Amino acid sequence: NAGVTQTPKFRILKIGQSMTLQCAQDMNHNYMYWYRQDPGMGLKLIYYSVGAGITDKGEVPNGYNVSRSTTEDFPLRLELAAPSQTSVYFCASSYGQGYEKLFFGSGTQLSVL
Amino acid sequence: QQPVQSPQAVILREGEDAVINCSSSKALYSVHWYRQKHGEAPVFLMILLKGGEQKGHDKISASFNEKKQQSSLYLTASQLSYSGTYFCGTESGDSWGKLQFGAGTQVVVTP
Numbered sequence: 491n492a493g494v495t496q497t498p499k500f501r502i503l504k505i506g507q508s509m510t511l512q513c514a515q516d517m518n519h520n521y522m523y524w525y526r527q528d529p530g531m532g533l534k535l536i537y538y539s540v541g542a543g544i545t546d547k548g549e550v551p552n553g554y555n556v557s558r559s560t561t562e563d564f565p566l567r568l569e570l571a572a573p574s575q576t577s578v579y580f581c582a583s584s585y586g587q588g589y590e591k592l593f594f595g596s597g598t599q600l601s602v603l
Numbered sequence: 604q605q606p607v608q609s610p611q612a613v614i615l616r617e618g619e620d621a622v623i624n625c626s627s628s629k630a631l632y633s634v635h636w637y638r639q640k641h642g643e644a645p646v647f648l649m650i651l652l653k654g655g656e657q658k659g660h661d662k663i664s665a666s667f668n669e670k671k672q673q674s675s676l677y678l679t680a681s682q683l684s685y686s687g688t689y690f691c692g693t694e695s696g697d698s699w700g701k702l703q704f705g706a707g708t709q710v711v712v713t714p
Contacts, residue, residue: 521700523701525704530706530707531706531707532605532690532704532705532706532707533645533690533692533702533704534704535701535702535703538700538701540700548701549703580644580645587699587700588632588633588694588699588700589632589633589650589652589694590700591635591647591650592635592637592645592647592692592702593647594644594645594646595644596643596644597643597644
């Protein structure tokens with residue numbers, strides 16, 4: 491059972507470049523989330539989805555976009571990368587909404603130079 | 604508003620106890636606890652629901668004081684494997700289903 495799979499694990503971008511962080515889960519979870527974690531800080535919610543075709547903004551959505559065309563996949567798109575987007579990105583999923591534990595992927599370490 | 608965790612860091616010898624606190628200014632529905640080892644993803648430890656329920660897993664337990672909107676995580680007779688950063692995540696009325704995480708407490712257990 492793979493759980494939540496994120497790719498790539500590491501990436502270096504130049505300012506202004508774009509990229510997509512991939513996230514897939516095989517647990518048939520409806521709820522999926524993208525968090526970013528800055529050094530020494532907690533996790534901040536970027537976007538979340540309650541099911542295929544439904545997404546909504548979290549605390550820090552600026553500079554990011556998401557889509558959810560299937561239950562399994564929840565890619566995060568960075569447009570016009572900026573140094574402020576240097577962070578570790580975690581994708582997570584849960585079976586339900588509320589009172590549900592999150593299953594996290596292994597993370598993507600992104601540097602924008 | 605993110606929950607506030609204290610202390611920021613704690614160093615323990617094997618066998619010692621520690622308490623990590625998590626407090627919020629909001630009325631909470633639940634508090635979650637996760638542990639993250641260096642370079643790894645956070646891993647779920649436990650959920651505490653409104654009602655003051657206390658939970659435990661092995662020698663790690665937690666309580667939730669609904670009146671104070673505060674949760675405490677207790678590390679008892681610490682083991683080397685307890686080292687890592689502990690995060691609390693909270694759910695309130697305006698963040699239902701969307702956890703807000705504290706900044707974390709770094710725990711180092713030494714031999």
